[in-house]
Amino acid sequence: MTASSNEPAPAPQQPAPAHKGNRLSIRIDLDSGVRIGPGKILLLEAIARTGSISGAGRALRMSYRRAWELVEDLNRNLANPVVSTAAGGSGGGGASLTPTGESVVRHYRAIETATADAAKQHLAALGRMSRTG
Amino acid sequence: MTASSNEPAPAPQQPAPAHKGNRLSIRIDLDSGVRIGPGKILLLEAIARTGSISGAGRALRMSYRRAWELVEDLNRNLANPVVSTAAGGSGGGGASLTPTGESVVRHYRAIETATADAAKQHLAALGRMSRTG
Numbered sequence: 001m002t003a004s005s006n007e008p009a010p011a012p013q014q015p016a017p018a019h020k021g022n023r024l025s026i027r028i029d030l031d032s033g034v035r036i037g038p039g040k041i042l043l044l045e046a047i048a049r050t051g052s053i054s055g056a057g058r059a060l061r062m063s064y065r066r067a068w069e070l071v072e073d074l075n076r077n078l079a080n081p082v083v084s085t086a087a088g089g090s091g092g093g094g095a096s097l098t099p100t101g102e103s104v105v106r107h108y109r110a111i112e113t114a115t116a117d118a119a120k121q122h123l124a125a126l127g128r129m130s131r132t133g
Numbered sequence: 134m135t136a137s138s139n140e141p142a143p144a145p146q147q148p149a150p151a152h153k154g155n156r157l158s159i160r161i162d163l164d165s166g167v168r169i170g171p172g173k174i175l176l177l178e179a180i181a182r183t184g185s186i187s188g189a190g191r192a193l194r195m196s197y198r199r200a201w202e203l204v205e206d207l208n209r210n211l212a213n214p215v216v217s218t219a220a221g222g223s224g225g226g227g228a229s230l231t232p233t234g235e236s237v238v239r240h241y242r243a244i245e246t247a248t249a250d251a252a253k254q255h256l257a258a259l260g261r262m263s264r265t266g
Binding site: 021023026027029030031032036076077078079100104107110114115117119126127129130131132 | 154159163213241243248255260263264
């Protein structure tokens with residue numbers, strides 16, 4: 001079935017409200033001392049998307065210094081680096097995820113999905129205890 | 134086989150290292166704005182155990198003021214209070230969990246168990262990427 005021109009136009013897509021719904025947040029602490037949470041994962045994904053640490057920092061409104069420190073923290077504490085950088089001007093070189101970096105993102109997102117699913121019923125029960133309105 | 138007196142004395146029990154193993158931490162944000170994490174849950178459990186907010190604060194090395202604020206944050210943002218307090222001197226009255234308080238603890242701990250289980254394999258995979266030694 002194809003959409004007919006008589007159908008109402010679809011509502012414009014709304015950005016998801018920033019703090020809506022009952023939400024589970026996760027953070028991972030590895031034995032080696034490294035901590036992996038949503039900020040570092042968003043950064044790795046932005047590096048993959050923008051092709052540079054500076055571009056990723058801009059996309060996330062994060063200073064280049066901060067973005068670089070987060071990447072370095074992962075590079076130092078994992079057996080292999082998560083980001084490889086190409087030579088370039090100060091902060092200007094390109095960057096991409098290594099296979100380890102891609103794997104970290106994939107496992108983190110898999111944990112996020114699996115835990116959200118596992119928490120669903122109890123989270124809804126907690127939500128029903130909330131003050132409404 | 135029983136221990137012989139020739140065997141070396143067992144090593145004194147060490148407290149578990151505070152940050153050992155690959156660990157998943159969770160936090161819950163409910164639609165109403167209330168945030169529930171390990172600190173508030175430990176506090177509720179300590180109130181149930183000690184029978185007072187001040188006793189729970191002492192057990193967790195937390196000021197009475199801080200413990201009281203955390204309880205108030207939950208009481209204000211849930212439909213029913215989590216702790217009921219009896220009259221007493223300044224900070225001296227007894228306190229106990231309400232059915233809502235018990236339910237919050239139970240659902241939170243259930244989420245913790247279910248998510249740890251759901252994350253297990255991917256968490257181990259991330260752990261194998263850690264720098265060792």
